[in-house]
Amino acid sequence: MKNKLGLRVFDMINIHATLVKIMDKGVLLIGKSGTGKSDVALRLIMDKNALLVADDRVNIKVCNDGLIGSSPDEIRGKLEVRNVGIVEIEYTENTKIDLCVELVNDRNKLERMPLPKYEEILGVSIPKIELYPFDCSTIHKIIQKISGKII
Numbered sequence: 001m002k003n004k005l006g007l008r009v010f011d012m013i014n015i016h017a018t019l020v021k022i023m024d025k026g027v028l029l030i031g032k033s034g035t036g037k038s039d040v041a042l043r044l045i046m047d048k049n050a051l052l053v054a055d056d057r058v059n060i061k062v063c064n065d066g067l068i069g070s071s072p073d074e075i076r077g078k079l080e081v082r083n084v085g086i087v088e089i090e091y092t093e094n095t096k097i098d099l100c101v102e103l104v105n106d107r108n109k110l111e112r113m114p115l116p117k118y119e120e121i122l123g124v125s126i127p128k129i130e131l132y133p134f135d136c137s138t139i140h141k142i143i144q145k146i147s148g149k150i151i
Helices: 037-048 138-147
Strands: 009-016 018-022 025-030 051-054 057-063 066-070 078-081 085-088 094-103 117-121 124-131
Touching (some): 018 094, 018 138, 025 037, 025 138, 037 051, 037 078, 037 094, 051 057, 051 066, 094 117, 094 138, 124 138
Parallel strands (some): 025 094
Antiparallel strands (some): 009 057, 018 051, 057 066, 066 094, 078 085, 117 124
16 A cells, blocks of 8 residues: 555554654653653653653554654554653654664663663564663663764
């Protein structure tokens, strides 16, 4: 199937995740419930001028060998802030997904110097890093990764 621009478009899936756009890059935050996806997104938004794309549920489709993420209509522009409630926040409609960040609550499961990892979604592999969500440096590690400054 092709869209109006003649680009190849496939079926869409909806996953439990959060997606933000920062420095013109899409960062998909994945992890079990309660691992801090919305918290990391809030810190990226408040401290690094990221834009929310979707919180809690992300629609993902393949478009020309890349992944595009967007929010379901009913939660667009809404972010869950634990212990505060649902807040309305500035958002963007969609973004290409450039990096997957898997949030892990057990630091012992993280490698100090990991080899490159990838997450495959709908047959497309995207770079992936695993991070502990509640370190002060978590958002800075994400920025370093998407800026391409890691050797």
